[in-house]
Amino acid sequence: xxxxxxxxxARIASGEAVVFTAEEFASLAADEGVSAAAKRVDVVxxxxxxxxxxxxxxxxxxxxxxxxxxxxxxxxxxxAYGGLAAVDTYLGVxxxxxxxxxxxxxxxxxxxxxxxxxxxxxxxxxxxxxxPRTEIDTWITLDxxxxxxxxxxxxxxxxxxxxxxxxxxxxxxYLGTLLPxxxxxxxxxxxxxxxxxxxxxxxTIGVGSRIFVAGAPGYVAWEGTQHNPHADRDEHGVxxxxxxxxxxxxxxxxxxxxxxxxxxxxxxxxxxxxxxxxPIPVLDEEIAATLALTDADITATxxxxxxxxxxxxxxxxxxxxxxxxxxxxxxxxKVPTGPISSLPKARKIAAELKRWIAEERFAIAEPLQxxxxxxxxxxxxxxxxxxxxx
Amino acid sequence: MARKRLDLTFPPRQSLKPVIYHLVxxxxxxxxxxxxxxxxxxxxxxxxxxxxxxxxFAAGVAxxxxxGLIVNEAASDIVLDEERCVNCGLCTAVCKPxxxxxxxxxxxxxxxxxxxxxxxxxxxxxxxxxxxxxx
Numbered sequence: 001x002x003x004x005x006x007x008x009x010a011r012i013a014s015g016e017a018v019v020f021t022a023e024e025f026a027s028l029a030a031d032e033g034v035s036a037a038a039k040r041v042d043v044v045x046x047x048x049x050x051x052x053x054x055x056x057x058x059x060x061x062x063x064x065x066x067x068x069x070x071x072x073x074x075x076x077x078x079x080a081y082g083g084l085a086a087v088d089t090y091l092g093v094x095x096x097x098x099x100x101x102x103x104x105x106x107x108x109x110x111x112x113x114x115x116x117x118x119x120x121x122x123x124x125x126x127x128x129x130x131x132p133r134t135e136i137d138t139w140i141t142l143d144x145x146x147x148x149x150x151x152x153x154x155x156x157x158x159x160x161x162x163x164x165x166x167x168x169x170x171x172x173x174y175l176g177t178l179l180p181x182x183x184x185x186x187x188x189x190x191x192x193x194x195x196x197x198x199x200x201x202x203x204t205i206g207v208g209s210r211i212f213v214a215g216a217p218g219y220v221a222w223e224g225t226q227h228n229p230h231a232d233r234d235e236h237g238v239x240x241x242x243x244x245x246x247x248x249x250x251x252x253x254x255x256x257x258x259x260x261x262x263x264x265x266x267x268x269x270x271x272x273x274x275x276x277x278x279p280i281p282v283l284d285e286e287i288a289a290t291l292a293l294t295d296a297d298i299t300a301t302x303x304x305x306x307x308x309x310x311x312x313x314x315x316x317x318x319x320x321x322x323x324x325x326x327x328x329x330x331x332x333x334k335v336p337t338g339p340i341s342s343l344p345k346a347r348k349i350a351a352e353l354k355r356w357i358a359e360e361r362f363a364i365a366e367p368l369q370x371x372x373x374x375x376x377x378x379x380x381x382x383x384x385x386x387x388x389x390x
Numbered sequence: 391m392a393r394k395r396l397d398l399t400f401p402p403r404q405s406l407k408p409v410i411y412h413l414v415x416x417x418x419x420x421x422x423x424x425x426x427x428x429x430x431x432x433x434x435x436x437x438x439x440x441x442x443x444x445x446x447f448a449a450g451v452a453x454x455x456x457x458g459l460i461v462n463e464a465a466s467d468i469v470l471d472e473e474r475c476v477n478c479g480l481c482t483a484v485c486k487p488x489x490x491x492x493x494x495x496x497x498x499x500x501x502x503x504x505x506x507x508x509x510x511x512x513x514x515x516x517x518x519x520x521x522x523x524x525x
Contacts, residue, residue, distance in 0.1 A: 049476065051517065103519070176480045177515045184483045261476050263517035271517070273476055324497070326482075338483020340517075342476045343497040 206367025218250025
């Protein structure tokens with residue numbers, strides 16, 4: 001059995017498409033077999049809702065009179081980039097406030113905009129003949145902006161690390177507070193619901209894929225930064241470490257604060273939970289086999305975050321099913337676990353995307369270009385050199 | 391023997407009295423102080439677990455009230471804002487007494503206040519700042 005993108009889209013358009021979430025599909029495959037499930041289901045929806053630091057929005061404010069070429073820009077005292085055209089800016093989620101530090105940052109500004117709250121815009125400029133104004137201090141809302149769209153350079157990591165800490169002091173990391181002497185373990189993936197874990201070799205998810213971004217319809221714009229198809233893989237071809245990533249784009253005005261949440265990690269900084277959902281067409285039995293994998297089949301590698309180097313020591317792998325029981329065994333010690341990626345939200349996203357496809361007839365798109373595959377450029381480190389050595 | 395949790399409010403002028411000493415010495419109670427915030431000449435607060443017989447407990451509470459303290463049972467000072475919570479579960483990784491856990495199926499956050507020792511680890515860990523200690 002094989003289905004084409006065109007056939008599946010025709011079924012979506014006519015309202016006949018059979019759409020399951022990845023969890024529902026795995027349970028159907030367990031009951032009736034992968035082959036029968038592949039025949040019956042047209043599209044499987046995935047979802048994830050974890051902190052994704054490499055996210056932000058492009059905004060256009062419109063021109064004041066007289067106009068200003070904004071060289072330095074702040075939104076609620078959070079600096080935005082002033083190196084684009086006169087009234088364009090990029091606001092990154094991790095930028096901390098100049099007045100409230102790590103408790104408020106770019107992510108919080110975006111959440112405030114999504115909630116319809118007014119945000120204070122301040123900008124300065126040297127003043128030029130075409131843009132004579134040298135400063136502006138005003139208030140904006142999301143509705144006031146001409147364009148406002150997410151451009152997130154790295155979202156939806158394909159798998160992630162399990163973090164532990166063997167040192168004698170608590171560590172405050174982007175994976176949460178790691179208690180000393182293997183006091184806990186944290187992990188961050190939607191596991192069997194995670195988009196790229198359901199299409200491990202990037203057959204169907206590529207540039208131009210139509211996806212769910214923070215509640216809005218959006219697109220995969222490019223490979224994400226640090227996209228690495230070369231990570232170690234298990235017998236199913238699924239990476240056991242952080243691997244592929246997606247750069248995504250979507251209209252902020254169509255997004256929802258239900259699927260975008262600002263975050264402050266004590267001792268680390270600001271980030272944002274971003275909801276990403278990707279539909280995967282059940283083209284053949286090969287893709288159905290990976291869609292049928294459960295948390296018991298997918299593993300992540302345990303790393304010691306007590307070592308602040310580029311390569312951290314590993315304590316082997318553990319399945320997501322085991323992580324979700326609330327404890328794992330590391331070096332013979334029972335270690336309590338806690339997630340960071342919200343599974344209830346991931347389920348909501350997969351269900352909402354399913355509703356879009358089944359009820360609103362949201363068409364899926366074949367990639368215009370595949371993401372870099374195994375054999376493409378390897379991820380390179382940054383070496384520290386002097387000018388003389390070049 | 392019973393164990394109960396008390397939330398004491400010390401009016402400004404009572405703050406320097408060694409009431410805990412008297413609970414132990416005169417009423418045979420075993421206090422375990424969970425949190426305390428006491429400044430001279432200001433109102434103070436203390437949350438403690440007290441173990442003892444029913445009779446000693448009642449007498450001890452009467453003594454505290456006689457000293458002008460406001461005594462409440464079962465302090466409810468840790469507040470979880472369910473609107474802000476995204477059920478990420480990060481707080482469960484730092485909750486040593488297992489007061490914060492995830493439902494095994496739904497993976498949503500469950501808070502068993504009786505197990506809470508007011509250590510505040512979750513307040514610091516929550517990236518949504520959805521857990522606050524009003525104390």
